[in-house]
Amino acid sequence: LLHLTGYKAATKEELSNFRQWGSKTAGHPEYGHMPGVEVTTGPLGQGLATSIGFAMAERHLAAKYGDDLVDHRTWVVAGDGCLMEGVSQEAIALAGRYKLNKLTVLWDDNEITIDGKVSLSDAVDQKARFKAAGWAVKA
Ligand SMILES: Cc1ncc(C[n+]2csc(CCOP(=O)(O)OP(=O)(O)O)c2C)c(N)n1
Ligand SMILES: [Mg+2]
Numbered sequence: 001l002l003h004l005t006g007y008k009a010a011t012k013e014e015l016s017n018f019r020q021w022g023s024k025t026a027g028h029p030e031y032g033h034m035p036g037v038e039v040t041t042g043p044l045g046q047g048l049a050t051s052i053g054f055a056m057a058e059r060h061l062a063a064k065y066g067d068d069l070v071d072h073r074t075w076v077v078a079g080d081g082c083l084m085e086g087v088s089q090e091a092i093a094l095a096g097r098y099k100l101n102k103l104t105v106l107w108d109d110n111e112i113t114i115d116g117k118v119s120l121s122d123a124v125d126q127k128a129r130f131k132a133a134g135w136a137v138k139a
Contacts, residue, residue: 001077002034002035002036002037003015005036007034007035007036008035009024009034009035009036010024010025010034010035010036028041028042029041043085044079044081044082044084044085045081045082045083045084045085045086045087045088045091046087047076047078047082048076048078048082048083048087048088048091048092048105049087049088049090049091051074051076051091051103051105052091052092052094052095052100052103054074054103055074055095055100055102055103056094056098056100058070058071058072058074058102059098059100059102072102073102073103073104074100074102074103074104075104075106076103076104076105076106077106077108078105078106078107078108079107079108079110079113080108080109080110080111080112080113080118080122081113081114083107083124083126083129084113084118084121084122084124089129092129092130092133092135093133095133095135096130096133096134096135097133097134099134101136105130107126109126127139
């Protein structure tokens with residue numbers, strides 16, 4: 001995605017070095033090595049929870065300093081595994097409670113995780129979960 005959205009450091013060469021020692025395309029990227037990687041994560045679900053913190057901070061700063069100074073959106077690309085982690089439920093509920101409508105989660109519903117098909121271990125209706133927490137859901 002960084003390559004496709006024009007980040008110059010995310011070259012094709014770096015993509016073919018995915019998960020190689022010393023490359024900028026680590027399996028678990030860390031903040032400070034590649035432009036566009038904005039947090040160090042690793043544990044599934046933590047990135048989603050952090051994004052809700054980003055969106056809360058945006059609303060807080062806009063309320064304090066005005067929309068003409070602070071007015072941006074927060075975008076998340078979340079995988080099946082991110083949504084399978086318990087921490088995602090708390091984060092989703094909090095975002096719904098505060099109506100963080102400048103936060104958008106794109107769910108990569110590719111039905112696969114590291115273990116194989118998602119259906120091996122999970123049959124949750126993810127869209128219903130978000131709806132239940134007060135989110136606008138588009139399929
Ligand atoms: C809390 C936690 N448990 C386990 C892992 C190990 N792990 C890394 S990727 C992955 C599966 C990811 O699947 P998905 O989110 O659907 O991503 P996809 O492979 O479809 O891109 C797992 C279980 C992890 N990173 N964090
Ligand atoms: Mg997946």
